[in-house]
Amino acid sequence: MSKHQKRLSVPNSWPVERKTETFTVKAGAGPHGESGVPLLVVLRDVLGYVGSRKEARYALNQGSILVNGDALDDEERPIGMFDILEFDERNEHYRVFPDEGGRLALTPIDAEDADSKLGKIEGKQQVPGGATQLALHDGRTLEVEDGSEYAGSDSIVVDAEDEILAQFPYEEGALVTAVEGRHAGEVGEIEEIQVTPGSSSNNVTVSQDDDGFETVAEYVVVIDENFVDEDDAEETVTAAGEDADAADDPAEASDSDDEADGETETDDDAAGDGGDDE
Numbered sequence: 001m002s003k004h005q006k007r008l009s010v011p012n013s014w015p016v017e018r019k020t021e022t023f024t025v026k027a028g029a030g031p032h033g034e035s036g037v038p039l040l041v042v043l044r045d046v047l048g049y050v051g052s053r054k055e056a057r058y059a060l061n062q063g064s065i066l067v068n069g070d071a072l073d074d075e076e077r078p079i080g081m082f083d084i085l086e087f088d089e090r091n092e093h094y095r096v097f098p099d100e101g102g103r104l105a106l107t108p109i110d111a112e113d114a115d116s117k118l119g120k121i122e123g124k125q126q127v128p129g130g131a132t133q134l135a136l137h138d139g140r141t142l143e144v145e146d147g148s149e150y151a152g153s154d155s156i157v158v159d160a161e162d163e164i165l166a167q168f169p170y171e172e173g174a175l176v177t178a179v180e181g182r183h184a185g186e187v188g189e190i191e192e193i194q195v196t197p198g199s200s201s202n203n204v205t206v207s208q209d210d211d212g213f214e215t216v217a218e219y220v221v222v223i224d225e226n227f228v229d230e231d232d233a234e235e236t237v238t239a240a241g242e243d244a245d246a247a248d249d250p251a252e253a254s255d256s257d258d259e260a261d262g263e264t265e266t267d268d269d270a271a272g273d274g275g276d277d278e
Contacts, residue, residue, distance in 0.1 A: 031138040036078020037104055039067070042085070043075070046106060049087075064088040068117055069160040080104070080138060081179055081221075082118045097227065098177060102184030113226075116159045120221045121152055137221070155222040168222040176206060176220040177227070183213045193217070 043050045043059065050056045056075040063071040066086040067079065079085070081104065083096045093114040099105035119136035124147055127133045132147025134156075142162045144150065153170035168174060170190075177187045188206035196202050201216040 031140070032078045032080030032083075033139075036080045038076045039072065039079050040075040042079050042106070062089075069115070083138070084109075084114050084117050086114050095227070098179045098185045100185035102180065107227075116157050116165055118155055118157055118221075118223065118227075121150055121154045121156065123152065124150060153217065153222070157224070166224070168224060170222050174222045175225055176204075176222050178206070178213075178215055178219050179221055180219040181215050183215055184219075186213060187223075188212060190220070 039060075040050075040053055040056050043056050043065075044052070050059055053075060057073075059065060060071075060073050060075060064087065065072065066084075066088065067077070068084050069086075079096060081096060081098060085094045085096070085106065086092070091111070093109050093111055094106040095109050095113070096104050097107045119138065119140065121134050122137050123135040125133055125135075126147070127143065131143045131145055132150075133141050133143050134147070134150060135141050136156075136158075140158075142158065142164075144164070150156070150167070151170065155168040155170070156164050157166040159165055172190050172193060174190050175187070176190055178184050183206075186206070186208070188208040190204055191207040191212065192205040194203040194205070201218055203214055204217050204220055205214045206212055206220065
């Protein structure tokens with residue numbers, strides 16, 4: 001398997017410029033599947049807090065960067081939808097949220113909101129002992145005593161101890177955001193759930209203030225209305241705009257540290273990982 005990731009072939013959800021450089025860092029194993037964005041991309045290309053992989057490793061080794069409450073030391077760890085990022089020294093907290101076009105963006109949140117995370121239920125099954133295991137969109141699983149309270153495509157809010165704090169049923173009238181497809185990043189209320197016979201996906205009609213759209217059921221996630229607070233939405237849009245402009249800034253040249261040609265690889269790979277730094 002190749003250790004390199006070309007920018008032109010990254011998923012649409014990755015917030016990177018495609019044509020400024022040839023390569024970018026490749027996501028490591030972890031949650032969110034192929035859509036997960038390497039933590040290095042978030043730290044370097046989105047926030048601009050580091051300029052290279054070496055700086056990212058140093059920052060992570062300080063233990064002050066938390067993802068879903070845990071300190072990480074792997075700059076390739078995938079970051080995805082609804083993950084919570086915390087920067088203790090900066091007193092900054094972000095929720096990863098789909099932006100227009102499907103790119104993942106960071107929405108500033110309050111410290112008290114960083115103690116829990118939203119998850120979409122994508123499956124459930126009984127386990128030995130009679131409990132029910134819920135499988136969430138990011139690969140996490142948790143057990144509940146009464147599985148009848150939860151249905152597929154419901155959303156739940158879970159704290160660091162896997163305690164369910166809130167539940168948002170998947171039903172008509174629920175507030176949802178599209179996370180894939182041509183309407184990714186759009187928010188509205190479910191107007192109608194159209195059940196399709198057979199193995200085809202169900203369709204969902206979503207109403208908005210001025211219009212609406214129709215998409216497949218798998219592409220929407222039920223969310224809390226606090227996720228689309230007007231003030232937070234404005235901050236997210238501004239941050240996304242700054243990130244896009246930053247791609248044309250000379251700082252983008254830091255990507256050369258991650259190019260496969262290896263001109264500056266030795267500086268960033270002092271830890272001895274060789275040519276893994278694309």
